[in-house]
Amino acid sequence: MNHSALTPVFAVLRWSLHSLLIALIVVVMVRAVMVDDPATAVIHALSVLLLATYLGGSLVAHLEPEFVASSRWVPLLWVSLLTIFWGGLLAVTPDAAFIVFPLFFLYLQLLPAKAAVTAVTLSTAITILAIGVPSGFAVGGVIGPLIGAGVAVTIGFGYRALYREAEERQQLITELLETRGELAAAERSAGMLAERERLAREIHDTVAQSLSSIQLLLHAAERLDAERPGLEQLRLARETAADSLVDTRRIIRELTPPALDDRTLPAALNRLAVSTEQTLRAGGAPTAVNFLVEGTPVPLPMTADATLLRIAQGAIANVARHAKATRADVTLTYQSDSVTLDVVDDGIGFVPEEAAISAAAAGSFGLTAIRQRVDALGGVLTIESGNGEGTALAVTLPILQSSDSVVADAQPKVRS
Secondary structure (H helix, E strand, O other), X not given: OOOOOXXXXXXXXXXXXXXXXXXXXXXXXXXXXXXXXXXXXXXXXHHHHHHHHHHHHHHHHHHOHHHHHHOOHHHHHHHHHHHHHHHHHHHHOHHHHHHHHHHHHHHHHHOOHHHHHHHHHHHHHHHHHHHHHHHOOOHHHHHHHHHHHHHHHHHHHHXXXXXXXXXXHHHHHHHHHHHHHHHHHHHHHHHHHHHHHHHHHHHHHHHHHXXXXXXXXXXXXXXXXXXXXXXXXXXXXXXXXXXXXXXXXXXXXXXXXXXXXXXXXXXXXXXHHHHHHHHHHHOOOOOEEEEEEEOOOOOOOHHHHHHHHHHHHHHHHHHHHHHOOOEEEEEEEEOOOEEEEEEEEOOOOOOHHHHHHHHHHHOOOHHHHHHHHHHHOOOEEEEEEOOOOOEEEEEEEEOOOOHHHHHHHHHHHHOO
């Protein structure tokens, strides 16, 4: 897990577990010497094996966390070896019963929930038997391990929940940072589009209009007197103005979004539908892609045109890659105060909530990027789908009557 506000808490818990297990093993070794146990050598040997296995596993987990996390058999092997050495030590001295408490936490941390509870239950029963068989069962010898197991299970599952919440929070922070970066990129892109639109409009309304007027005036002067001196110079000036007007209109077209260089959004969407259907049929997928315009088309700001076109491209691409559809309908509807783009297919569909989770896990932000584009223009995005039910995507953008209407009014001239 990446660094978060809870990382120091988890570090303290891990080091506390390390310290507790090491201290208990040392206590067992010291007690064997103090009571002059006949099996002191065996106790020390098993204690060293237990300690070496624990420290070795901890070192591997610290140095190769990704390897340990991706290999289920490594934690299981480690826990099994620790349990075997602890069981052997417990068979030699009942003092090893105390070591079961930190082992509880290892079971709860490394094993699946059911397996962890089973391991805690069995080790508790073994501990009670190891304490009670040599000297007789006492209340303390039974209640103590049971209370320790209960406390360990409670803390262990609390640790799991806290760790899971910390991971989810870290993932959310990562997504927010990535989304903020994409939003900044989208804002820069929108600013560039707006500036290109402004330049195209200014060039059209000044240079292009002036060249067109000069061309008309020179042509009129040519017609006034076909025999007047300087007629050849007038003709040359008119042709130069005409050539300059062609170059100016080319520059204006280059300043508009490339896919919209055929002057209208409906024409660009129609071309997208035709080319997609041809591509799919060439690849062996008989998917019909239809385009329909409803209402009376009105000029839109370049940012709105570009946004709707990009969304349509992304939606149609998703249909081609994932939907397995036989039909896809793209509809552009003009209303008095809004414009709506609908992309509907009869494919396999999906569950939007599950798709969002899968996309986040994979580092994909397609739907998020579409929603950000729509939100930036004050629009509404609606997605309806289900497994086996096809998919319907609808984007509605307002047709503003403020400063954007000025841009929209100027747009037909820019694309002329």
